[in-house]
Structures are given as C-alpha cells and as structure tokens.
Amino acid sequence: MGIAQAAGGIPGGGGPGGGFTAFIPLLLMFAVFYFLLIRPQQKKSRELKEMLNTLKTGDQIVTSGGLYGTIIGFGEDNRVKVKIADNVKVDIARSAISGKAAGPIEGGKGKGD
Numbered sequence: 449m450g451i452a453q454a455a456g457g458i459p460g461g462g463g464p465g466g467g468f469t470a471f472i473p474l475l476l477m478f479a480v481f482y483f484l485l486i487r488p489q490q491k492k493s494r495e496l497k498e499m500l501n502t503l504k505t506g507d508q509i510v511t512s513g514g515l516y517g518t519i520i521g522f523g524e525d526n527r528v529k530v531k532i533a534d535n536v537k538v539d540i541a542r543s544a545i546s547g548k549a550a551g552p553i554e555g556g557k558g559k560g561d
Contacts, residue, residue, distance in 0.1 A: 500542055503528070508549040511540060516549055 503509070507519045509530065517530035517538075526542040 499547065500545060503545070508552070509545050510547055510549050511544045512546045513544065
C-alpha cells in the first residue's frame with residue numbers, strides 16, 4: 449500500500465483544484481507578514497519622512513547617534529545646523545535626525561562640573 453493510498457489520496461494525481469489548495473498556506477503566510485511586518489514599517493517610514501519635511505528652526509531634535517540639539521538653520525545638500533551646547537554648532541545630515549526630543553533639552557552642567 450502506497451503513502452498516497454494510505455493517506456486517502458488518488459493515485460496518479462490530485463483532483464481538480466488540488467494545485468490551488470497547496471498555495472493557500474503560502475498566501476496566508478504572506479498576508480500575516482504583510483499586516484504584521486511590512487505595513488507597520490511603511491507607516492513608520494512615512495511618518496519619519498513627514499516629520500523630516502516639517503522641521504523648522506527652533507525644533508529640539510535627537511539624532512540617530514544620540515545627540516540632542518536645537519535646530520538653528522538649514523544648509524544646502526540636506527544639511528541641518530544644530531546647536532548641541534553653548535558655542536558648539538554642528539552640521540548634520542537631515543537623514544541623521546531620528547526624531548524630535550520628547551522634553552526640553554537642558555543645557556546644565558554635567559556630573560563632573
């Protein structure tokens with residue numbers, strides 16, 4: 449007795465529509481990946497792009513490297529001038545900004561001061 453016969457299958461091939469039913473689990477897995485992984489990532493990317501386009505002078509930001517600062521101007525080639533401390537101004541790429549700072553940035557002294 450063959451495996452196909454023992455499993456109740458028809459020897460010599462499946463019936464009509466048998467090929468489509470094999471793709472149903474693949475379609476379901478794709479749907480799960482789309483709604484749990486791909487769609488939320490697209491939404492987050494869209495929100496970040498919108499936030500970068502609405503930046504203005506005076507906004508307090510945090511960079512992808514963890515630096516907090518205040519935007520003091522915009523340069524060419526997608527550069528942003530950021531004040532990170534008294535008398536310390538740097539140019540960073542607009543794409544290096546990961547978000548707006550949650551609270552006010554304190555310019556106080558550090559531990560060792």
